[in-house]
Amino acid sequence: xxxxxxxxxxxxxxxxxxxxxxxxxxxxxxxxxxxxxxxxxxxxxxxxxxxxxxxxxxxxxxxxxxxxxxxxxxxxxxxxxxxxxxxxxxxxxxxxxxxxxxxxxxxxxxxxx
Numbered sequence: 001x002x003x004x005x006x007x008x009x010x011x012x013x014x015x016x017x018x019x020x021x022x023x024x025x026x027x028x029x030x031x032x033x034x035x036x037x038x039x040x041x042x043x044x045x046x047x048x049x050x051x052x053x054x055x056x057x058x059x060x061x062x063x064x065x066x067x068x069x070x071x072x073x074x075x076x077x078x079x080x081x082x083x084x085x086x087x088x089x090x091x092x093x094x095x096x097x098x099x100x101x102x103x104x105x106x107x108x109x110x111x112x113x
Contacts, residue, residue, distance in 0.1 A: 014049040015104035021046045022108060031073035040065040054099050060085075060092035 024042040028035045043065055047058035064085050071077035097108040 014046070014051065015106065017042075017046040017049045018100055018104055018106055022106060026109060030068055030078060031075070033069050033072045036065055036069040040069055051099065051103075054095055057092040057095045060088050061096065064089045 021039070021042040024039045028039050030036060040062065043058065043062050047055060047062060050058050064081070067081050067085065068078060071081060093108070100106040100108050
């Protein structure tokens with residue numbers, strides 16, 4: 001099925017946006033609100049050009065990053081976030097990672113695929 005390859009080009013240049021996200025997400029310290037904020041900005045940009053079949057997955061990632069940024073490095077809040085949203089973020093990142101690899105030939109770091 002090559003439907004994903006056809007939809008990947010719609011609505012902006014998803015693969016270029018994704019490369020920007022990968023660069024911003026590299027070596028991000030989840031306790032550093034500024035770093036998380038930069039990654040979050042890139043994630044929002046990517047989500048706008050993302051194929052429709054993974055837009056919901058990007059929304060999960062953005063929601064998680066916003067909560068992590070709001071925690072402002074508070075370890076207890078970050079642990080609670082991981083407990084509360086961990087089950088949602090893993091499959092979302094796996095779907096995004098698979099799409100990135102299949103469509104853009106990009107390996108996402110730490111996506112667990």
